[in-house]
Amino acid sequence: MTQPMIRFDKVLKAYGSLQVLKDLDFSVDKGEVVSIIGPSGSGKTTVLRVLMTLEGIQDGTIYVNEDPLNRMLVDGQLMDASRAHIRRIRSKIGMVFQSFNLFPHMTALQNCIESPIYTQGKSKSEATDEAMRLLNMVGLADKANHYPSQLSGGQQQRVAIARTLAMHPEVLLFDEPTSALDPEMVGEVLEVIRDLAESGNYTMLLVTHQMGFAREVSDRVCFFDGGRMVEQGKPDDLFGNPQNARLKQFLSKVLEAG
Amino acid sequence: MDWDWTFTFDVVLPKMWAAAGVTVWATVASFALALVGGLILMLLKTHRSAWVSRPATELIEVIRATPLLVQIFFLFFLLPEIGITLPPLTTGILAIGLYNSALCAEVYRAGFQAVPRGQWEACIALNMSTYRTYRDVIIPQSLPPIIPALGNYLVAIFKETPLLSFVAVAEIMQVSKLIGAEYYRFTEAITIAGLFFLIMSLIAALLIRIVENYVKRSILH
Numbered sequence: 001m002t003q004p005m006i007r008f009d010k011v012l013k014a015y016g017s018l019q020v021l022k023d024l025d026f027s028v029d030k031g032e033v034v035s036i037i038g039p040s041g042s043g044k045t046t047v048l049r050v051l052m053t054l055e056g057i058q059d060g061t062i063y064v065n066e067d068p069l070n071r072m073l074v075d076g077q078l079m080d081a082s083r084a085h086i087r088r089i090r091s092k093i094g095m096v097f098q099s100f101n102l103f104p105h106m107t108a109l110q111n112c113i114e115s116p117i118y119t120q121g122k123s124k125s126e127a128t129d130e131a132m133r134l135l136n137m138v139g140l141a142d143k144a145n146h147y148p149s150q151l152s153g154g155q156q157q158r159v160a161i162a163r164t165l166a167m168h169p170e171v172l173l174f175d176e177p178t179s180a181l182d183p184e185m186v187g188e189v190l191e192v193i194r195d196l197a198e199s200g201n202y203t204m205l206l207v208t209h210q211m212g213f214a215r216e217v218s219d220r221v222c223f224f225d226g227g228r229m230v231e232q233g234k235p236d237d238l239f240g241n242p243q244n245a246r247l248k249q250f251l252s253k254v255l256e257a258g
Numbered sequence: 259m260d261w262d263w264t265f266t267f268d269v270v271l272p273k274m275w276a277a278a279g280v281t282v283w284a285t286v287a288s289f290a291l292a293l294v295g296g297l298i299l300m301l302l303k304t305h306r307s308a309w310v311s312r313p314a315t316e317l318i319e320v321i322r323a324t325p326l327l328v329q330i331f332f333l334f335f336l337l338p339e340i341g342i343t344l345p346p347l348t349t350g351i352l353a354i355g356l357y358n359s360a361l362c363a364e365v366y367r368a369g370f371q372a373v374p375r376g377q378w379e380a381c382i383a384l385n386m387s388t389y390r391t392y393r394d395v396i397i398p399q400s401l402p403p404i405i406p407a408l409g410n411y412l413v414a415i416f417k418e419t420p421l422l423s424f425v426a427v428a429e430i431m432q433v434s435k436l437i438g439a440e441y442y443r444f445t446e447a448i449t450i451a452g453l454f455f456l457i458m459s460l461i462a463a464l465l466i467r468i469v470e471n472y473v474k475r476s477i478l479h
Contacts, residue, residue: 054379087385095383101376105398105477114394115384167384 003066005030005171005203006051011060013046013227020046022227023060030065030170033197033204035214035235038224039250044207047224048173051205052095053086064089064171091119094169098176100156102148108135108159109144112166120167127166134162138192154185161192172196174206186210193217211254215239223247266446270437274447277433278454284351284429285416291355292411296362300370303363321360327421329353334425350422357418358411365407369400401473409466413459430454 004027013021020043028034036044049055051062053069061078062069071078072085081089102111112131116122122130135141138158140151148156157177164172174193178186190213197204197217208214214221215235222232223244231244242248302314321329330353337344344352373396381391420431434447 052379052383054382090382091385093383097376097379097383099376101374101380101383103377103380103395103399114390115386118390118394119385119387163384 003030004028004063005032005065006205007063007066008047009061009063011050011062012058013043013050013055014058020227021050021057024227024229026222026229028171028203028205030203031200033206033217033219035206035208035218035221036224037208037211037214037221037250038230041226042224043227044224045175048095048175048205048207051171052093052173053090064092091167092169093171093173094164094167095173095175096157096161096164096177098179100148100153100160100180102156102160102163104148107145107147108140108151108162111148111159112163115163116166131162131166134165135159137165138162139188152185153181154188157181157185157189158192161189161196165196169202171203171205174204174208176207176209178208178210209254211239211251223250225250261445262443265441265443266450269441270434270446270450273433273437274430274450274454277428277430280347280427281416281419281429281431281454282458284347284354284419284422284427285412287351288354288358288415288419289412291351292358292362292415293408295355295359297366299359299363300366304367304370318360318363321357326354326357326418327424329357330421330425346425346427347422350419350425350427354415354418354421358415362408362411365404365411366400369404369407370396372403373399398477401477402470405470405473406466409463409470412466413462416458416462417455 006026006028008021008024008026011021011024011026012019013024024043024047026047036047038044046055050057051064051069057070061071067089068078068081069086069089070081072081073079102108103114106114109128109131112134113122113124113127116127116130117124132141132144135144138161140155140158140162143151143155143159148159151159161177177193178189181189190210193206194213194217196202206214206218218235220232221235221238223230223238223242223246225244225246231238231242231247238247239251242251299314299318302310303318305311305314330350333353334346334349337349370392377395377399378391381395386395419429422429423432423435426432430451434444434451437447438444
């Protein structure tokens, strides 16, 4: 059995009295592509956000490659992790956001070389070569010197993917990567994500409303509702033969809508 | 009202010329101090650890809640008590700089908070250091709203420098008072001091607008 790349162990996340993740146990194998679906407020995006350390958790432990992310071993005891520890574990994870979050005052290329140079200590020429290779991969080599405001939404999201890949993460998180896009631009972004999924080089967690796409690229689909993982399974099983009542209701609504 | 041009040119202007230099120097030095001090105070105030952020917050409150003139007297008379004797001008620059640091800290805080949350999150996701996050991402984007606000403080500091006359700094207000007392003629000296402040403030406002436009053009595309 392969060792899980990501493991949530009884993770509790709450905003005040509102529990967003309730004692969540959840794991993703190395190289596995997992889609998370569910209604809004189900905690699906929160899974990605606490994994990326954008938000803390109240209880439980998140493991990345069996290394605790929010805790660290000190004299055989798990203590709250230091910033250095968090940054070291975090370097294995990359995230693509719904709203791209490109740096608007930097060109596409500058966006892609900023952190490789200053966080990973690469030389400018090395980082530039790598960034150009990645921009070429997402089909935007000719836009390297454009600013985000000069790019379409789909192009911006592809630059954001290249920027994430430039950090050589092992785990890729996609938080509704096509939700902010005009319909005609969804395809070009999904195509890039599909290539990444099929490459087998990454462990991928994808929060999406694109049910068809989730079914097509995922090894496993998880349905979240009310801060819990209610049902999971192979895409064809989960979509073709849903068991849980909430999932059936959710799927009928989503598929009806579009 | 009688205005004596000969007196103006022979006595008032030569004496006030040097004093104008002191006023400008006090303004520039205080402003520089406020720019750096404000940034430091803001970073301390928003520090993760309460041991750092609480004292910084309290200090800012104390500075903001007391008059600048009181603070100038405080430093001028109390620093020597603890063995620090500084020239009046230096003490004054320190006081005005510190006072405005507390005000500028708020400007920085507002400017940094105006940067969308997604930008901070992207920096975390790219594992960037706090230093690089501020230097390369947050500060450049917060400059357009920050610069006009900081520019206002430059003008405000300029207009606060006459307070230094209370501790006998030979800035323009002090010198015009001295001229008035010496010759029993206040009209020319005080009027020229006023004109000086008016003209310099207008020039400063113009410069700020130029810088503002330049930054807008070079940062936002």
